[in-house]
Amino acid sequence: MSRPLRLVLFDVDGTLVDSQGSIIAAMTASFDALSLPVPDRAGILSIVGLSLPQAMAQLVPECSAVDQARLVDGYKQAYHAHRLEQGMASSPLYPGAREVIEALHAIPEMLLGVATGKSQRGLDALIEGHGLQGYFVTRQVADHHPSKPHPSMIDTARAETCVDAVDTVMIGDTRFDMDMAAAAGVTGIGVTWGYHEQPALAAASRIIETFDQLPGALDDIWT
Incomplete structure (x- = not known):
């Protein structure tokens, strides 16, 4: 199966x-x-x-x-x-980000996407500048959605990829990300290296402190 x-x-x-x-x-x-x-x-x-x-x-x-x-x-x-x-x-990748993206992308059943408050122009320039074309199958940006924490970005990403809510995870550093995940009925993983303090990530199902902890967190969620 x-x-x-x-x-x-x-x-x-x-x-x-x-x-x-x-x-x-x-x-x-x-x-x-x-x-x-x-x-x-x-x-x-x-x-x-x-x-x-x-x-x-x-x-x-x-x-x-x-x-x-x-x-x-x-x-x-x-x-x-x-x-x-x-x-x-002006926007360097966090340590370990590229390695984890590449590792997850190599898993056949794993689809990667982006849900961001950036504009389409800004996101496309960032992805191209870092050589990340081809990794993200769905890109949800502020141009086409209500602001976070409205669930529209996640709902649209799921519709585009035909993935169930139980099989979807949102990763972010702010309470807006975690509240959006909760509103969409998906699991939220909060990260501590970003711009909101950890108490703001109260809606997260779990918290990680380094990028290399992400694969293990995903395994725990889906085991």
Whole structure:
């Protein structure tokens, strides 16, 4: 009897890559352009994972919708410019990420995907820059979905791959990722190397501290 297909979905910022330098630089440039006080580092990292309009609304609820939209546009322009200037040095893979992706991809019944608050353009550039084309069979981005923690990204990834919820796992570093997993009825694995503190990952089924712990965690879940 053949094994069922499994789907492993990864968040990106704070999970696969450490992009905090680019995020903080772009946020600083965006706020500076409107002569607004720049949120502190902790505040900026607290909204990583949300789609940009929701992130700005949470950072500066006192600002008008027009100014929030201007902040979003400014952030996109600054982030793109920073990526062009820095290349992949702006978003390096976390230690062990590539090795684990390659190992999981080599398992016939294992399908890999991405569920991220990044734009399609940003995700595609990141995947190409790191030479990860061909590893992710489904790519869910902010352009096409409500912001996390809405389950739309996971639901769509499952529909595209025809994988049951019980055979799907979401891996992420923020409470938005874990709450999204819970809302979609799939298992959430929280990682401690990202941008939210471990207590924020309360909805996770389990927590890992290094990438090399992921294969064993998946084996435990599906044994």
